[in-house]
Amino acid sequence: xxxxxxxxxxxxxxxxxxxxxxxxxxxxxxxxxxxxxxxxxxxxxxxxxxxxxxxxxxxxxxxxxxxxxxxxxxxxxxxxxxxxxxxxxxxxxxxxxxxxxxxxxxxxxxxxxxxxxxxxxxxxxxxxxxxxxxxxxxxxxxxxxxxxxxxxxxxxxxxxxxxxxxxxxxxxxxxxxxxxxxxxxxxxxxxxxxxxxxxxxxxxxxxxxxxxxxxxxxxxxxxxxxxxxxxxxxxxxxxxxxxxxxxxxxxxxxxxxxxxxxxxxxxxxxxxxxxxxxxxxxxxxxxxxxxxxxx
Numbered sequence: 081x082x083x084x085x086x087x088x089x090x091x092x093x094x095x096x097x098x099x100x101x102x103x104x105x106x107x108x109x110x111x112x113x114x115x116x117x118x119x120x121x122x123x124x125x126x127x128x129x130x131x132x133x134x135x136x137x138x139x140x141x142x143x144x145x146x147x148x149x150x151x152x153x154x155x156x157x158x159x160x161x162x163x164x165x166x167x168x169x170x171x172x173x174x175x176x177x178x179x180x181x182x183x184x185x186x187x188x189x190x191x192x193x194x195x196x197x198x199x200x201x202x203x204x205x206x207x208x209x210x211x212x213x214x215x216x217x218x219x220x221x222x223x224x225x226x227x228x229x230x231x232x233x234x235x236x237x238x239x240x241x242x243x244x245x246x247x248x249x250x251x252x253x254x255x256x257x258x259x260x261x262x263x264x265x266x267x268x269x270x271x272x273x274x275x276x277x278x279x280x281x282x283x284x285x286x287x288x289x290x291x292x293x294x295x296x297x298x299x300x301x302x303x304x305x306x307x308x309x310x311x312x313x314x315x316x317x318x319x320x321x322x323x324x325x326x327x328x329x330x331x332x333x334x335x336x337x338x339x340x341x342x343x344x345x346x347x348x349x350x351x352x353x354x355x356x357x358x359x360x361x362x363x364x365x366x367x368x369x370x371x372x373x374x375x
Contacts, residue, residue, distance in 0.1 A: 087173050087273040091181040093118070093189060093369065094280035095362035096332075097290040101134050103280050104182040108142040114172045116165055117146040118183030118192075121331045123161070126152045126310050129303045130331045132294070145172075152310055152328050157246070158191035159199070165192055166269040186368045193275055193373075195266035199250060199258070206252040214245050215321065221248050229257035241324055279369060291358045295333065299351065307337040332358045 090113065092104045108115050117123065121131040125148040134144060145168045150156060165181065165188075172179040181189065213221050218241070225247055226233050236243050236258075247258040254260075281287070314322055319338065323329045329338070333354040340350035 087169065087179075087270065089169060089179050089181065089270075089273050089275050091118075091189060091275055091277040092280060093182070093184055093186070093277065093373070095287060095365040095369075096132075096184055096358060097294050097362065098184075098280045098282060098287060099290075100182055100184065100280045101132070101138065103278075104180055105134075105138055105141050108178075108180050111178050112176070113178035113180040114143040114145060114168075114175075116168050116172070116179055116181050117144065118161070118165070118181045118185055118188050120156070120161070120183075120185040120188060121328065122147055122183070123150045123156060124148065124152060124154075124328050125150065126313075127306055127328060127331050127334060129298050129301055129306050130333045130337075132298075152313060152326060155242075155327055158185075158187045159196055161188050162192045162196070162269045169270060169273075184365055186365065186372055189277075190372055192269055195268040197261045197264050198267045199261045200253060202249040202253045207249055209252060210245055210249045211325070213248070214241075215325065218244075218324075221245070224248070225251060225257070229259055232257060232259060235259070242327065277373060281366070287362060288359050291362060292355050295351070295355050295358060298333065303333060304337055304341070307334055308341055310334075311338060311341070332361055 090107065090111075092100050092107065094100050104115055107113060119131065121127070122133055123146060124131070128148070133147065139147075146161070146164060169179040169181075181192070183189070210221075218238075222238050222244060225236075225244060228251060232247065236247060238244070250256070250258045250261065282290075310328070311322075314326070319335075319342070322338075323335055329335055336345065336350045336354045336357070339345050340347060345353065
C-alpha cells in the first residue's frame, strides 16, 4: 500500500480534565472526522457523570463511536477494545472520513498501535472457575501462578488484581504462564496505518484546578445519585467484592462515593479523597505518556 493510500488515524490523548473532548470535537468538525472512544470507563453505560461522558449536545455535533456499549457487570480488555476499534476505524475510513481516537487510557492506545502477543481465547468454564477462586481465595490464586512462574511476581504483583485473574484464566486454558505468550511475536490489529498522536495538556497547577472544579460540578450534577443507582443494581453489595469484581468502580469517585453513602466517609472526606486520587491519576498518566508513546 502506498503512503498516499495508507489509513490516516488521529489520536488525541492526555491526562484527565485536560480538555480532550472539546479539542477532539473541534478537530473532527474541521477535518470531516468521526470520534472513537479510547477511555476504558466511558465504554460503560453507567456513571456517565463520573466518567465525564460527552454530553448529548456534544455527541450531536459529530458522530461518536464505542461510548457506553457495556453494562456495568461486563468486562473488557485492551485487546477486545482494539478489535472493536479496528472495525470502527475501517468503517470510518471507508466512508471517506477521518477516524479520531480519543481517550486517556494509554494501554489501549499502545495496544492498538503496536499490537499484542497472541494470547488464546478462554472458555466460559475456565473463566467462571477463575472468578470463583478469585472471589473465594485470591491469595491462593496468586500462589498458584507464582509457583508456576516465580518471575511473574515482578511484572504482576498482587496489586494487579485484574491482570492476575486474566493470567490465571490463561493458565487454566493452556497450562502455561502468561509470560510464555508475552514472548511470542505480536499480532497487529491494523495494517498499513499512519498514526498521528496529539497530547492535550496544560500547566500542572491549572490541570489540578480543573480537576477540583470538575469534580465539584460532578457532585452538583448528580454523581452521588448515579453511584447510588449503580449500587442498587448489585445484589447484596459487599464493598471489597464489588470493587474487585466490577472494573467500572475504577472510575475515580465511584469507590469514594460508595463508601460515603454507607457512612464510612463524611462528605468532605469523600470529596477531598476523590480529588486527591484524580490528581494522582493525572500525574501517572502524564508520566506514562512521556515514556510509552511517541507524541
